Amino acid sequence: MTPTLIGRWQTRTFLLLTVGLVVTFFFALLAAFLFEELDFLKPFAILFFVLVTGYVWDAVYIFLQRFRWDRDWPPAFQFLTALVEMIPAGILAWLLGVPWWFFLLHYWLTWWAIFIASQGPMRIFFPRWRFRGGRWL
16 A cells, blocks of 8 residues: 555554554653643644644655655555654754653654554554555545
């Protein structure tokens, strides 16, 4: 399945607002418990920022996809996109005063949970999602 731009945006939104929110909720509780200076909402702000910057990256991704013969990249290339998305989110986390190790742990655990959900359960529970270019609506 080669995802369309709208399909990528819908899938990104769905996964970040379900799986991403669950993981982030636990990190927000952990942040409020471990660090008095960290606000409960800072991890959610980072998640929202990743969602918005991911929309821009998805547009670039679709543009770059045109240069591949099969118009798609293997899932291993998604690790590279994770690094690209992590840089601006890391800058935001730094500006918010989030410790770097806490940000890295939150970002990668959230990313892995979403990656696993998109590669496994999404394909099982929503089989038509794959054949609609990732679109939900």
